[in-house]
Amino acid sequence: MPLPLYLLALAVFAMGTSEFMLAGLLPDIASDLGVTVGTAGTLTSAYAIGMIVGAPLMAALARKRPGRASLFGFVLVFLAAHALGAATEGFPVLFATRVVAALANAGFLAVALTTAATLVPADQKGRAPAVLLSGTTVAMVAGVPGGSVLGTLLGWRATFWAVAALCLPAAIGIVTGVPARRGQKDAAEGPTLRAELAQLGSPRLLVVVLLAALVNAATFAGITFLAPVVTGTAGLGELWVPVVLVLFGAGSFVGVTVAGRLSDQRPGSVLAVGGPLLLIGWPALAVLADRPVALLVLVFVQGALSFALGSTLITRILYEAAEAPTMAGSYATAALNIGAAAGPLVAATTLTTAAGNLGPLWVSGFLVAVALLIAFPLRTVVAAGRSSEALR
Incomplete structure (x- = not known):
């Protein structure tokens, strides 16, 4: 894989750390800025909404600019938002910086997904x-726990400054390592924005976007509420919560790595094997959550399966949206973040039911079941190889 891909991944690392780090910082933020923890929690919602809206909006605004310039601009905006957030004394300003950071994050990921696909041969689009x-x-695995520790030792502002600092080498790497042009026709020479948006009317594309959103919703429904499962159902101490999250992250890294090598040539195999296993895994986790060893093993496995399926479906979106070269990445980004926002909302409704802490895990299983029910009759669409090849 070319070096520019890893430079883009460094920026994604910084942005991913920012997106997930607030869970351990909310009490500190609330106390420092004089708001309730519930009010501080709206920062998470603001970021999710900014990501959903920002993906297509920012991609549309950036489509006539070279990929490198757009990526560099998004990283600088993201850096500035975190610097301002770290320095502010008022919650409204911090809230606004989270929205701006989310827009920059969404725009970066949308353009990066599209750009990355042009940095590799056509038959390796899934690995990008x-x-x-x-x-x-x-x-x-590392950024979120590290941010939590840094926030505990030096305060939440230090974590924001650290994320801003991570953006500096990423920005330098983008300027020096990413080609000025994506190797595609400029937006002025390619399809119009109207034509690219019209691709959303493709039934094949809509099916894959829906499946990606459902799988990601299942992932975030389960992982968002793992803490009470660990400390309550499993009876482990609070220090085990970051351990469990690291295990999930380690599994997810394994999942995207393996799927990246298979999703171009054999996406059907990933989905046919991984889908049923993922479906079984969430209820199994709910049933065996009171057994710490089983909990730890299943968390790792579910992380691997969730991200293997998720990344494979993202690759399918890029293939099915090939006629929308500047907007395809935004469709993938929107699918990911719709799932990330909707999954926890649905899962939260089960916490006050008889299922209690285990409710979100059952919701995750239900969402995967819905995805498989949709995918099975349409498996020739979902599991097709490059450019809609026949089912293998």
């Missing part, structure tokens, strides 16, 4: 998003 998404998985 896998490398990018590995930045997110490493953020879950």
Whole structure:
């Protein structure tokens, strides 16, 4: 894989750390800025909404600019938002910086997914998003726990400054390592924006976007509420929560790495094997959550399966949206973040039911079941190889 891909993944690592780090910082933020923890929690919602709206919006605004210039600009905006957030004394300003950071994150990922696909041969398009998404998985393994520790020792502002600092080498790497042009026709010479948006009317593309959103919703429904499962159902101490999250992140890294090598040539194999296993895994985790060893093993396995399927479906979106070369990445980004926003909302409704802490895990299983029910009759679409080849 070319070096520029890894430079893009470094930026994705910084952005992924920022997206997930707030879970351990909210009490400190609330106390420092004089708001309730519930109010501080709206920062997470603001970021999710910014990501969903920002993916197509920022990609549309950046489509006439070279990929390198757009990526560099998004990283600088992201850096500035975190510097301002770290320095502010008012919650409204911090809230606004989270929205701006989310827009920059969404725009960067949308353009990066499209750009990455042009940096590799046509038959390796699946490995390119896998490398990018590995930045997110490493953020879950190292960035988020590291940010939590830094916030505990030096305060939440130090974590924001650290994320801003991570953007500097990423920005330099983009300028020096990413080609000025993506190797595609300029937007003015290629399809119009209207034509690219019209691709969303393709039933094949809509099916894959829906499946990617459902799988990601299942992932975030389960992982968002793992802490009470660890400390309550499993009876482990609070220090085990970051350990479990690191295990999930390590599994997700394995998942995107393996799927990246298979999703171009044999996506059907990934989905046919991984889908049923993922479906079985979430209920198994709910049933065996009171057994710490089983919990730790299953968390790792579910991380691997979730991201293997998720990254494979992202690759399918890029293939099915090939006629939308500047907007395809935004469709993939939007699918990921719709799932990330919707999954926890649905899962939260089960916490007050008889299922209690285990409710979100059952929701994850249900969402995967829905995805498989949709995918099975349409498996020739979902599991097709490059450019809609027949089912293998």
